[in-house]
Amino acid sequence: MSLWEASSAQSAREGHRAVILQPGALGDCILTLPLVKLVREAFDLGGVDLIGHAEYVGILPGRSCVDGVRSIDSVDLHRMFVEPMRFDLVDHDPLIHLFAGYSWIITFLGEPGSDFEQNLIFTTNCSHSAEVVTLPLKPPPEAKQHIAELYAEQFARQSGLPLEKALVDPNAVQIRIGQADRDLGVExxxxxxxDLSKRLVVIQPGSGGQKKCWHLENFLNIARTLRSPDIEVLFLLGPAEVERLRPSEKVQIHGVTRCVAHLSLPQVIGLLSCADAFVGNDSGVTHLAAGIGLRTIALFGPTDPAVYRPLGPRVTVVQGEGNGFAEKASPELQKTVLNNLAF
Incomplete structure (x- = not known):
């Protein structure tokens, strides 16, 4: 191939991009990364962008296979949920401009054949021809397939890709850590x-759903047992825990070990990049810890780890009983966690 031909091929490749509309929380965005990789590699695209909540997707460019992001709150996508007969676009409409640069548009908003999908196709056709694929954000009832595999398989079926190309590596690192992240974590x-000379175990006792939160006393007992001349333990509280935990419970945490709260996601990444292990419930930060390759103990109660297990090379899932998972301490489960944390 001549230099001119190679340059032309590269220009054509860069001109073909995909965008994924992902309205979910942090864990949903991380579990979408294998799909991003599949789309990019299967069609030799110049890039894949993500439209989602800025606080979640903003950490991905430069650290993952996502090239660019846009806040889902910055565009009027709600306009597209009306009946097609009532949907209207004006000249130079921002929605037309939003999708004009993409040859593939994948959406977790709406349902196949829904008003949203029909209006999305209409909007896209106002500027160019593109492939539009609608995927379900949640798995069907009684599903046992991992959600990342479900995303990849359903995309393959709708796009015509051979199913053997839709394989997901559950042990792959999803998010890359840089020196700037480590420097922020050290600070x-x-x-x-x-004490940075000691091993560090980070514990996050919360999750978006109360029933998914292992009883706090379990985490406190693990911290008490782990703390030693060689091991530091640090509690990490997210917005949900700060709001949900009673003042007396926060006093308990501070009585056992150090605690940090109100961190931004870049700060959380920095913190995790300096840790030796992480313990947490089925939560977005647990998916983040697993995704960067950190040794992760993921505690599951009512949710099914077969479907929602964090992806990463050093993940251990510990399954508790659905009844009582959030209501009482479990010495046996504590022992299992500690055995898996042995350094």
Whole structure:
């Protein structure tokens, strides 16, 4: 191939891009990354962008296979949920401009054949021809297939890809850590008073759903047992825990070990990049810890790890009983976690 031909091929490749509309939370966005990789590689695209909640998708460019992001709150996608007969576009409409640069548009908003999908196709056709694929955000009832595999398989079926190309590696690192992340983590840990010469275990006791949260006493007992001359333990509280935990429970945490709260996601990444292990419930931060390759103990209660297990090379899932998972301490499960944390 001549230099001109190679340059032309590269220009054509860069001109073909895909966008994925992902309205979910942090864990949903991370579990979408294998799909991003599949779409990019299967069609030799110049890039794949993500439209989602800025606080979740903003960490992905430069650290993952996602090239660019846009806040889902910055565009009027709600306009597309009306009946097609009532849907209207004006000249130079922002919605037309939003999708004009993409040859593939994959959406987790709407349902196949829904008003949203029909209006999305109409909007796209106002500027060019593109492939539009609608995927379900949640698995069907009684599903046992991992959600990342479900996304990849359903996309393959709708796009005509051979199913053997839709394989998901559950042990792959999803998010890359850079030196700037580590530097930020070191700075945060020094501010908290963590001895960086010791091993560090980060514990996050929360999740978006109360029933998914292992009883706090379990985490406190694990922290008490782990703390030693060689191991530091740090509790990480997200917005849900800060709001949900009673003042007396926060006092308990501070009585056992150090604790940080109100961190941004880039700060959380920095913190995790300096840790030796992570313990948490089925939550977005647990998916984040697993995705960067950190040794992760993921505690599951009512949700099914066969469907929602975090992806990463060093993940151990510990399954608790659905009844009582959030209501009482479980010494046996604590022992299992500690055995899996043995350094």
């Amino acid at each position: 945060l840990l020094e501010q908290v008073g963590i």
